[in-house]
Amino acid sequence: MSLEDEFTDVIAKAMRGLGIDVPALSEASGTAAGEIEALLGGEMDGDAAHAICPALGLDAAALIALPGYLPEPVAIPGVRRIELPYRQWIVNAWQVEFGGVRLLFDAGFGERDIMGKVSPDGLDALLITHSHEDHIGGVESLAATGVRVISETEALAAGKFTFGSLELETVDLSGHCTPATGYFVNGLGRQLFVPGDAIFAGSMGGCKTREAHELASATLRAALAKAAPGCIILPGHGPATTIAEELASNPFRKRFR
Numbered sequence: 001m002s003l004e005d006e007f008t009d010v011i012a013k014a015m016r017g018l019g020i021d022v023p024a025l026s027e028a029s030g031t032a033a034g035e036i037e038a039l040l041g042g043e044m045d046g047d048a049a050h051a052i053c054p055a056l057g058l059d060a061a062a063l064i065a066l067p068g069y070l071p072e073p074v075a076i077p078g079v080r081r082i083e084l085p086y087r088q089w090i091v092n093a094w095q096v097e098f099g100g101v102r103l104l105f106d107a108g109f110g111e112r113d114i115m116g117k118v119s120p121d122g123l124d125a126l127l128i129t130h131s132h133e134d135h136i137g138g139v140e141s142l143a144a145t146g147v148r149v150i151s152e153t154e155a156l157a158a159g160k161f162t163f164g165s166l167e168l169e170t171v172d173l174s175g176h177c178t179p180a181t182g183y184f185v186n187g188l189g190r191q192l193f194v195p196g197d198a199i200f201a202g203s204m205g206g207c208k209t210r211e212a213h214e215l216a217s218a219t220l221r222a223a224l225a226k227a228a229p230g231c232i233i234l235p236g237h238g239p240a241t242t243i244a245e246e247l248a249s250n251p252f253r254k255r256f257r
């Protein structure tokens, strides 16, 4: 098991989200461009990392510790991570089964990949976090079998859903993608949070503009503030984690706390 992003990806995402290139970051941080290039190339240098992190809104200690960070494994009965192929990467779908209810969050990239992993029979709903290609590939295949599909737009408009003893509450997570929704799932022993790509263990989804990056941070901050203690995060890429672990160990943590 590994994280979705390495520290190089985190630095690159922060630079892209803030619209800062290497010369600008060099200027802002007083760090030689060559040292920044070396960091981006995978050579961790604690002094250089400490120097550039303030200009990037990153937590230097968390960034430096990222190569050794993995959240505690989370095993909740009825919750299954479904890893699906996305070009050379992996994308998650999550199945939550409890009290005779079975829900699927996101549908992978390939049109039929999800069909080999999840039975559509008795599936109560497919709930979409955001419409990037790696999360909605299987929508039509599942819809063709009669599965109810709830888009991010419908979810945000509804605000709440009830499936048996499970109560879902949606939150706006626009930024990485707009619109995007996150789902809090209540009714199991511990609260679940399905955020799509808004947050990963040790990182967050990339944003193409400064405006989007700021929006992503603001919506995520507001969403996390609503979470119950012990809340488990089931992200769109990488392993499950907890809000408590991400508030401590995610290099972007200052942006969403």
Ligand SMILES: [Fe+2]
Pocket (backbone or CB within 6 Å): 130, 132, 176, 177, 197, 205
């Ligand atoms: Fe995405």
